[in-house]
Structures are given as C-alpha cells and as structure tokens.
Amino acid sequence: MTSPTGAGRFAPSPTSALHLGNLRTALLAWLFARSTGRAFLLRIEDLDTQRVRAAAGVAAEQQADLAALGLRFDAPVVWQSERLDAYHDALVGLETYPCYCTRKEIAEASSAPHSASRPYPGTCLRLTAARRAELAATRPPALRVRAEGALSSITDVLHGESTAPVDDFVLLRNDGTPAYNLAVVVDELFSGIDQVVRGDDLLESSPRQAWLAHQLSGTAPSYAHVPLAVNAAGQRLAKRDGAVTLADLQARGASPSQVLTLLASSLGLAEPDEAVTPDQLLTRFDPDRLPRHPWVATQADAL
Numbered sequence: 001m002t003s004p005t006g007a008g009r010f011a012p013s014p015t016s017a018l019h020l021g022n023l024r025t026a027l028l029a030w031l032f033a034r035s036t037g038r039a040f041l042l043r044i045e046d047l048d049t050q051r052v053r054a055a056a057g058v059a060a061e062q063q064a065d066l067a068a069l070g071l072r073f074d075a076p077v078v079w080q081s082e083r084l085d086a087y088h089d090a091l092v093g094l095e096t097y098p099c100y101c102t103r104k105e106i107a108e109a110s111s112a113p114h115s116a117s118r119p120y121p122g123t124c125l126r127l128t129a130a131r132r133a134e135l136a137a138t139r140p141p142a143l144r145v146r147a148e149g150a151l152s153s154i155t156d157v158l159h160g161e162s163t164a165p166v167d168d169f170v171l172l173r174n175d176g177t178p179a180y181n182l183a184v185v186v187d188e189l190f191s192g193i194d195q196v197v198r199g200d201d202l203l204e205s206s207p208r209q210a211w212l213a214h215q216l217s218g219t220a221p222s223y224a225h226v227p228l229a230v231n232a233a234g235q236r237l238a239k240r241d242g243a244v245t246l247a248d249l250q251a252r253g254a255s256p257s258q259v260l261t262l263l264a265s266s267l268g269l270a271e272p273d274e275a276v277t278p279d280q281l282l283t284r285f286d287p288d289r290l291p292r293h294p295w296v297a298t299q300a301d302a303l
Ligand code: GLU
Pocket: 010, 011, 012, 013, 045, 184, 197, 198, 199, 202
C-alpha cells in the first residue's frame, strides 16, 4: 500500500458526548479524507476545558463512539493542551498588539451589532502610549493580530468561493490561553493537514484561518463545510433534544451499526434499513451529490 499524502481530520472539543450531528460530521470527514487517499487524524481541542480530568474522560468516550462506528484514525492523536509552547512560538513571527477591551466594549463599539462575526473595530490599535500604560495597570491584555484589513479568499467544496476582510482577531485570550483560530492553524500546519471538513457554522472562520496559515509561511488547506444536524424545530441539535448520542441510542436498544446506517442514509449513501460498513460507503461517496441542507435528525426516534 502506498502511504497517504496529506491528511484530513476530526477535531472535537471534549465538552460532552458526540451527538448525531457530530458523528455525521466525523463520518463525512473520514469519507472526504479516505476517498482522496489522505491520512485521517484526530485532534482533541481541549484548550477551553477547565476540568482536565473530565475532559479526558469525555475524549475517551468520543473516541470509543467513533471506533464503534468503524471510523479509524491514524496516529498520533494530538491534544491541544499539550501544545501550548507551539502556539506561543507561532506568535513570534506575527504582528500583534495588546487589547484591553472587554467583550462588552467590543460589542458596543461594533458598527454591526447583529453580525455574528463582529469584526473587531481596532480600538486598542489606536491607543496612545499613555493610555495603554494606564490600561495595562488595570487588567491583563488579550493579544490581537494586526491584519490591516487584508482580504482573504477560500474555496469550499460545498459552498464555493468566499472572500472576507480579516479583522484583528484574538490570538491569545487575556488569561493567556491560545485562541481557537491560532491553535487550529498551528496544528493543521504541524500535522500536515491539507483538508478541513467541519460543520458549516465554522465557514466564516475559514478566511481568517487561511490568511493566518499564509502569515505562518504555510499553505491553507482545502475546505468542506458540511450541513449541521437540527431538531424538529430547525434548531441546531443539542443534548436536550432527547436520545441523540450513541450511548443514548444504545440504551434504547439500537446498535452502532444501526446508527451508522441512519447517518449513511441521511447522506444518501445507504437505504434506511441496509447494514453497511464505512468501507462500503467509501465506494459510494461523491461530494457533488451530498445534501446541502441541514439534516433534521428526528429519524433517530424510530431506531
Ligand atoms: N472543536 C470544534 C468543535 O468541536 C471544531 C473545530 C474545527 O473543526 O475546526 O466544534
């Protein structure tokens, strides 16, 4: 067998068990990676999790659920909490500045309060040295990148091209924790990940991340942002929506194989009652024929 070139990944946050929407995204990431001859890597995004032990338990459960569905990963698993030095090292090559704004100040200064992305208005870039010193005595700063309104374009397999101005987004939070956008980009470059498949709620992060990859002398990956799972009311699926995790469904008597069938049939890759393996799905997978709308995950009730 020839060794794979490039890699795809799945990058869950170990905050709670994976629900059907997460499992479906994982299956898609696996299909995209394997169908293009790539390795498939797992990264645990545990920078935000306060309770490290609980996070390790949740991460183990997530890995067991993915294995039960037959999704295998290539080693090694990357834990973001073990890579703090790498994120700090990456800052050296970037133009940055300290930011003393609170979330509230950022929201108030924003000219587009209802926009989900809330581009940072640049308040702390324009501080006088005296004012900066004054603020420095009151609270620790976050660190922002200086993007100077650069435009960034990405092409997504499902959404086409999008171009967006890059704002001065946060690299380090004011408690010193590396921000998601920094850690993701540093990790993709470190692991040789050149294909990012994830939920389409993160589509708008991609121009920023692609731009940052270039700033770090890397190449941006290819992107596929896949539709989310929603409940009967059209809201993003959540634990409160009933039996939505593999453990919940198994407790009701469903097997992992039935859950795989449910996910595959929601993607048009299997009949609703057909037993399938991930390898079989690989032979049927065609990104051009994937559903483009959110998946209403109520069929799980019938399992
Ligand atoms: N950790 C994120 C999540 O679980 C995914 C981030 C990514 O795929 O870039 O929603």
